[in-house]
Amino acid sequence: QVQLVESGGxxxxxxxxxxxxxxASGIIFSINSMGWYRQTPGKQRELVAxxxxxxxxxxxxxxxxxxxxxxxxxAKNTVYLQMNxxxxxxxxxxxxxxxxxxxxxxxxxxxxxxxxx
Numbered sequence: 399q400v401q402l403v404e405s406g407g408x409x410x411x412x413x414x415x416x417x418x419x420x421x422a423s424g425i426i427f428s429i430n431s432m433g434w435y436r437q438t439p440g441k442q443r444e445l446v447a448x449x450x451x452x453x454x455x456x457x458x459x460x461x462x463x464x465x466x467x468x469x470x471x472x473a474k475n476t477v478y479l480q481m482n483x484x485x486x487x488x489x490x491x492x493x494x495x496x497x498x499x500x501x502x503x504x505x506x507x508x509x510x511x512x513x514x515x
Contacts, residue, residue: 399424400422400423400424400425401423401424402421402422402494402496402505402506402507403420403421403423403506404418404419404420404492404493404494404507404508404509405418405509406418406509407509407510408510408511409512409513410484410512410513411513411514411515412485412486412514412515413483413484414484414513415480415481415482415483416481416511417478417479417480418434418478418479418481418492418494418511419477420432420476420478420506421475421476422475422476422477422494422496422504423475425475425496425498425502427498427499427500427502428498429475429496429497429498429499430450430451430452430497430498430499431448431449431450431496431497432449432451432495432497433445433446433447433449433457433495433497434446434447434448434468434479434492434493434494434495435492435495436488436491436492436493437490438489438490438491443493444459446458446462446492447462447466447468448468449468449469449470449477451472456468461487462481462488465481465484466479466480466481466482467479467480468480477494479492481511484513486513486514487513488511488513489511489512489513489514491508491509491510492508492509492510492511493505493506493509
């Protein structure tokens with residue numbers, strides 16, 4: 399059974415930091431990439447950051463460049479998102495996504511991030 403377990407969300411003041419983690423288990427195919435998306439009510443889910451498993455290529459949305467850092471631990475099938483200098487507009491439910499080499503997509507359950515004073 400495939401499981402993506404996310405952790406690290408919560409309430410933080412503007413300018414603060416959070417670190418999200420997503421541990422994948424039960425995936426029998428090789429992982430192509432892991433990434434983080436976010437969604438707010440009434441809006442489409444948007445890509446925040448993505449990292450490939452093989453070459454370490456990383457992509458960041460313009461809105462988070464210079465503030466967020468994505469990393470991975472292949473041995474643990476875990477992806478992290480370090481979020482610094484958080485802004486109220488970063489408030490969203492953050493979802494982990496895994497893409498396998500045979501194009502299967504798996505999603506985590508989501509973790510709430512709230513940036514507010």
